[in-house]
Amino acid sequence: MRLLVTGGAGFIGSNFVHQTVRDRPDVQVTVLDALTYAGDRTSLAPVADKVTLVEGSVTDAPLVDELVAASDLVVHFAAESHNDNSLNDPSPFVQTNLVGTFTLLEAVRKHGVRYHHISTDEVYGDLPLDTPERFTAETPYNPSSPYSSTKAGSDLLVRAWARSFGIEATISNCSNNYGPYQHIEKFIPRQVTNLIDGIRPRLYGAGLNVRDWIHVEDHNSAVWAIIDKGRSGETYLIGADGEKNNLEVVRTLLEIFGRDAEDFDHVADRPGHDLRYAIDATKLREELGWTPLYTDFRSGLEATVDWYRANEDWWRPAKAATEAKYAAAGQ
Numbered sequence: 663m664r665l666l667v668t669g670g671a672g673f674i675g676s677n678f679v680h681q682t683v684r685d686r687p688d689v690q691v692t693v694l695d696a697l698t699y700a701g702d703r704t705s706l707a708p709v710a711d712k713v714t715l716v717e718g719s720v721t722d723a724p725l726v727d728e729l730v731a732a733s734d735l736v737v738h739f740a741a742e743s744h745n746d747n748s749l750n751d752p753s754p755f756v757q758t759n760l761v762g763t764f765t766l767l768e769a770v771r772k773h774g775v776r777y778h779h780i781s782t783d784e785v786y787g788d789l790p791l792d793t794p795e796r797f798t799a800e801t802p803y804n805p806s807s808p809y810s811s812t813k814a815g816s817d818l819l820v821r822a823w824a825r826s827f828g829i830e831a832t833i834s835n836c837s838n839n840y841g842p843y844q845h846i847e848k849f850i851p852r853q854v855t856n857l858i859d860g861i862r863p864r865l866y867g868a869g870l871n872v873r874d875w876i877h878v879e880d881h882n883s884a885v886w887a888i889i890d891k892g893r894s895g896e897t898y899l900i901g902a903d904g905e906k907n908n909l910e911v912v913r914t915l916l917e918i919f920g921r922d923a924e925d926f927d928h929v930a931d932r933p934g935h936d937l938r939y940a941i942d943a944t945k946l947r948e949e950l951g952w953t954p955l956y957t958d959f960r961s962g963l964e965a966t967v968d969w970y971r972a973n974e975d976w977w978r979p980a981k982a983a984t985e986a987k988y989a990a991a992g993q
């Protein structure tokens with residue numbers, strides 16, 4: 663199978679490529695990645711001799727057409743992915759997330775290539791803190807930020823191309839991922855690298871917002887389950903019952919680092935900050951038989967801390983600039 667992975671030099675995409683090379687030797691992987699600030703070719707270094715990396719944008723129609731024509735399957739991870747950045751400058755989010763997805767859809771339509779679209783639970787908006795309610799594939803779309811609204815728009819493009827043009831496509835909407843190779847602008851690696859540097863973790867607002875954490879390996883095994891067994895035209899929600907508020911995550915990290923439970927700071931809240939995400943993954947579990955492997959959050963987090971400790975060369979070059987951006991926003 664000839665597989666085109668967009669965004670394969672980013673966090674989840676690079677883990678997907680590692681998993682694919684490890685578990686599926688019959689798959690030939692080509693990565694299309696623009697190598698933005700969030701993409702790093704060294705994230706693919708361990709598999710560099712087994713993967714072709716093409717540096718380019720998913721908005722480049724001739725390049726996308728050529729690569730899609732030479733593929734049997736496209737898995738589309740490439741995106742601008744950080745909510746805080748989308749509040750400062752939404753423009754690249756519209757370009758990459760909407761125009762990029764459109765460009766890929768036109769190419770898969772022309773060449774009759776199977777397509778899997780990677781999306782987020784944020785398309786559903788947020789849930790109250792104090793209810794057992796969870797997102798399902800039937801939850802109405804109600805995105806809050808420029809990031810999540812462009813992801814929602816991209817999902818709707820996929821649905822329209824499947825219904826109107828009959829492309830063979832599946833969509834997955836996953837909750838918050840953690841694990842190796844995640845950019846240090848994101849919550850968990852930001853606090854981990856702060857703690858390595860002896861800096862106190864930073865909590866937006868009161869720290870009571872809830873995210874539904876899943877290890878990146880479990881997200882990617884679910885993506886493969888959908889590719890292998892999912893029904894075309896369907897949407898599958900991916901989550902591993904990992905709800906935690908941000909304060910709980912910071913306290914767990916402080917414990918892992920042997921620091922005092924109060925050793926953190928509250929900083930300015932994110933405008934429009936979604937309160938709570940929670941995934942009901944019954945459809946994925948029952949229809950496709952998927953189960954997560956990383957069911958103990960604390961040990962998954964410990965392994966992630968070990969990875970950042972052992973791979974300082976990978977994250978250190980981005981640390982000062984990332985923190986300067988947060989400092990300017992009072993965060």
Ligand code: NAD
Pocket residue numbers: 668669670671672673674675694695696697698699700701702718719720721738739740741742743744758762780781782783813835836837838839840844845
């Ligand atoms: P990331 O920011 O770490 O990586 C994004 C990758 O896309 C980078 O390698 C970047 O260089 C590349 N890219 C950006 N613009 C591009 C363009 N125009 N053309 C080609 N490549 C481009 O993001 P991530 O956290 O790995 O997220 C990957 C996907 O998963 C995204 O679609 C995101 O919406 C989705 N998702 C993320 C999470 C999460 O918790 N991180 C959860 C659910 C869904």
Ligand code: DAU
Pocket residue numbers: 743744745746781782783784836837838839847848849850852864865866867869871872873908932939
């Ligand atoms: O739910 C899936 C989404 O998860 C993905 O679609 C996004 O691509 C991904 O970035 C993530 O979005 P969040 O906005 O939830 O992730 P982030 O890591 O930015 O923040 C997680 C929570 O932590 C959120 O409530 C904001 C808070 N936070 C974040 C940072 C960076 C802090 O309290 N302090 C911080 O320093």
